[in-house]
Amino acid sequence: MSTPRKYAVRNLRLCTKDCICLFVCPYGATDTENSVIDVDKCVGCGACAEACPSGAIYMVPATYPPQQKKQDSVLEAMGELSRAKADEEQIARQIAAETGEEGLARLMKAAVKSLRLVHEDVMRESGYMLPQSANAQALLARIADGEGASAQTAKELLDLIPCNEP
Template sequence: MKWKAVRNLRLCTKDCLCLYVCPVGATDTEDSIIDVDKCTGCGDCAAACPSKAISMIPAEMPLPQEKKDEVLTGMRALLEAKSRERLLASALSEEGPDGKRRLMRALEKSFRLSGEDIAREAGFMLPQQEESLNLLESILDNPPQGFPEDSARAILSSFRKGDR
């Protein structure tokens, strides 16, 4: 498996040992984000970092486990349910006294987070997986008015370049 290094800036204490060990200078960037085009995946920086701020992630994500149709049906019904709750809480957060607005804003966020988590288990775990890209393509076949088509195409070409 091929790997690439990523840095967690929350943990980075700027000891800069990665800078000294990297054979290609991939960690020497202005914004502290490791340059994925330069990184060869050797792992020296991760091993050298005293703060354990660098980890190696797969250059190509392994495919998620396959899902049974019944599970997809159940989770997608749940996804729709979370969506309705979220939209209703969102509408309610725009009216009434301060406490109610805060509660409804919290619930909107809560329902959204649950819904996103459910979406992962409804067959759309990774942004580069086939199901996600096929969905974008099927929307592009007959896009609703105002749909950001250029962005959808850019995602497709970015992930379909064999970089799955």
């Protein structure tokens, strides 16, 4: 069987357990105990997504188009922000760990979380939108070149995720 171009994904938050997907799937890809559709069995026909009364099933492509290119001037400015966010997060983390004040500890815990999310968003718009991008693959290759557990994890990811850019 050839690799499907698309496969079905269920949003559990929307699923109202009408179970029509079980009736329409010719391959039994939807009958898992944890409600996650079995990607190995799904052939991407879309029958479940079409039949689902709660709109909880949608189709995602197996391969993604290359991400938008970024200009160097934008990357440079985003880099400045990224460095600041990294320092801010670390300072907040240290304050949260060291303070004896309950309120400050909660505020700094919030700051660590908030700054990380903002920083991640900066990274997403700095040429790292897709894990399949050449940038992400180059990053993984650099980590894989190192030693220890992280290098091993990066190698595993390189095996799992194909690059979608020349």
